[in-house]
Amino acid sequence: MRAIGGGETGLITQDGSLRRMIFAPGAPYVFQIDRVAQDKGIFAPLSLVRAGDRLFFCGNDGFYMIMPGGYPIPIGKERFDRTFFADVDAGQLHLVIGASDPRATRVYWTYKSLAGSAGLFDKILVYDYGIERAALIVQSGEYLATLARPGLTLEGLDAISPSIDALTFSLDDVATSALAQLSIVDAAHKLGFFGGPLAGGPALEATLDTAEQTLDRRMRVKGFRPMTDAPTCYGAIGARENLQSGVTYSAEQAVNGKGLCPANVSTRLARGRLRIPAGTAWTFASGVEPMVVQEGRR
Secondary structure, eight states: OOEEEOSSSEEEEOSSEEEEEEEOTTSSSSEEEEEEEESOOBSOGGGOEEETTEEEEEETTEEEEEOTTOOOEESSTTTTHHHHHHHBOGGGGGGOEEEEOTTSSEEEEEEOBTTSOTTSEEEEEEEETTTTEEEEEEEEESEEEEEEOOOOOTGGGGGTOSOGGGOSSOTTOGGGSSOEEEEEEOTTSOEEEOSSTTTOOOOOOEEEEOOOEEEEEEEEEEEEEEEEOOSSOEEEEEEESSTTSOOEEOOOEEOOTTSOEEEEEEEEEEEEEEEEOTTOOOSOEEEEEEEEEEOSOO
16 A cells, blocks of 8 residues: 545555445445555556545556545546656655645645656646546645645735735635645745745746647748737747658747738747746737738649
8 A cells, every 4th residue: 555545435555456445334344445446556656646525646557546435537648648757766655745725726746757857746637527637747846735834914915015095905815724735745844835816036037838830731831829818928930841850940030010920930830839937927828810821832
């Protein structure tokens, strides 16, 4: 046994098997134990995390989700499983730590990459099970968990602002009360919280890459319009002639007054890269609107 998850039923994770614990009142035994899956074990014990009525974990062959009374459902296959296993340091599995965000439908797994510093995770894999999408966060630390900060008294407000009128939040705002939040212990052994008006700190840099596209003939990419409310962002075009070649990106261009990141790239396969610099205030980035024309003859 490597880890146990709770809920309506218990889940026992082993090296090569998953078993379910069902409470059996009146029976001579306390729990009925059934095998859920054969040859599917847990890769990192601390990766097991509960989010609502769901359990998530990193198995030997990928990431899985288990609904109440259900069976393992792969969530990372053809999404991020191969990327994770090619990047994770298998000698530092105690840094593969799972945590859930109590304010959103997201679960997080930290891990130390092969290029990371010893004793610290340097990347966080985040999966939103509401929209079934994943992303990668570059962030170092020692531990990730869901914790609640101590509450504040009126006297304690002086540590934030000497004037009640100058506070950046309302005293009636529930979001600033002592509710559970996603938190991190950084490399300096200090505890911090993600999100909320009291968390502080600028936004991290965000990089979004689109899927590769082709017109089955040569095309000229004249740029794209970023679909985001970020006032400052930069765009680049990734190009290659065939599937056997590496991707080469054009020079970044800032979004102009017409809302366009200009480019002039002739290629057969193209993808877009949108970068929002650190410290920029923004709320969404849903994609890009490419400006493409065909060129040449068949």
